[in-house]
Amino acid sequence: xxxxxxxxxxxxxxxxxxxxxxxxxxxxxxxxxxxxxxxxxxxxxxxxxxxxxxxxxxxxxxxxxxxxxxxxxxxxxxxxxxxxxxxxxxxxxxxxxxxxxxxxxxxxxxxxxxxxxxxxxxxxxxxxxxxxxxxx
Amino acid sequence: xxxxxxxxxxxxxxxxxxxxxxxxxxxxxxxxxxxxxxxxxxxxxxxxxxxxxxxxxxxxxxxxxxxxxxxxxxxxxxxxxxxxxxxxxxxxxxxxxxxxxxxxxxx
Numbered sequence: 001x002x003x004x005x006x007x008x009x010x011x012x013x014x015x016x017x018x019x020x021x022x023x024x025x026x027x028x029x030x031x032x033x034x035x036x037x038x039x040x041x042x043x044x045x046x047x048x049x050x051x052x053x054x055x056x057x058x059x060x061x062x063x064x065x066x067x068x069x070x071x072x073x074x075x076x077x078x079x080x081x082x083x084x085x086x087x088x089x090x091x092x093x094x095x096x097x098x099x100x101x102x103x104x105x106x107x108x109x110x111x112x113x114x115x116x117x118x119x120x121x122x123x124x125x126x127x128x129x130x131x132x133x134x135x136x
Numbered sequence: 137x138x139x140x141x142x143x144x145x146x147x148x149x150x151x152x153x154x155x156x157x158x159x160x161x162x163x164x165x166x167x168x169x170x171x172x173x174x175x176x177x178x179x180x181x182x183x184x185x186x187x188x189x190x191x192x193x194x195x196x197x198x199x200x201x202x203x204x205x206x207x208x209x210x211x212x213x214x215x216x217x218x219x220x221x222x223x224x225x226x227x228x229x230x231x232x233x234x235x236x237x238x239x240x241x242x243x
Contacts, residue, residue: 011223011224011227013224013227013228013231015231015235017234017235017238019238023238023241024234024238026241027234027237027238027241033237033241036233036237037230037233037234037236037237038230038233038234099231101227101231103223103227
């Protein structure tokens with residue numbers, strides 16, 4: 001088996017975007033802009049700040065871990081007992097920015113977990129799918 | 137009876153257990169002794185972790201003489217792979233929306 005298990009336990013999405021890092025940083029950190037592409041929120045780019053991302057299918061509990069303006073933003077992502085970490089990395093390129101998102105860490109919150117993670121996950125995915133369908 | 141994802145999540149929540157499983161995935165079949173040498177915990181502890189991994193279907197054992205060899209069964213991760221593919225779809229759609237927003241924003 002050549003594939004490390006860690007690969008299946010994290011999600012990476014990356015893209016070259018024809019806009020400068022400063023502008024993308026604003027979209028990643030200003031609450032009214034975050035709402036336009038991700039979810040309603042009370043985000044602040046301050047380490048340790050706790051915030052929620054809210055959608056009609058539920059809420060995600062988050063806490064800011066790292067802020068390096070125009071370069072790195074990292075926060076915890078807790079939903080239905082699954083605790084992960086979302087890290088954004090912005091790298092300036094000749095045509096704009098290479099934007100990378102990694103969701104990793106996979107630390108199920110034990111307590112919430114034992115309390116019916118199955119139902120929670122099924123609901124989470126069901127709603128997520130509905131949301132994705134609406135986006136198409 | 138707990139569902140397969142429940143058991144998997146619970147099994148892989150423990151960092152030592154997850155490390156043992158990842159090593160078996162990376163390096164192939166190993167004995168308890170070889171795993172213990174680098175696990176940072178005692179052999180009984182490693183054996184206990186392997187037992188939990190085996191119950192979750194994540195590892196398989198094979199007896200050869202006095203040694204027991206363990207190997208990873210990554211197919212058991214399918215429910216987690218489903219999770220990651222869901223999340224990839226989720227983030228890709230959010231990237232699309234982010235790009236749309238950037239087009240509308242002022243410099």
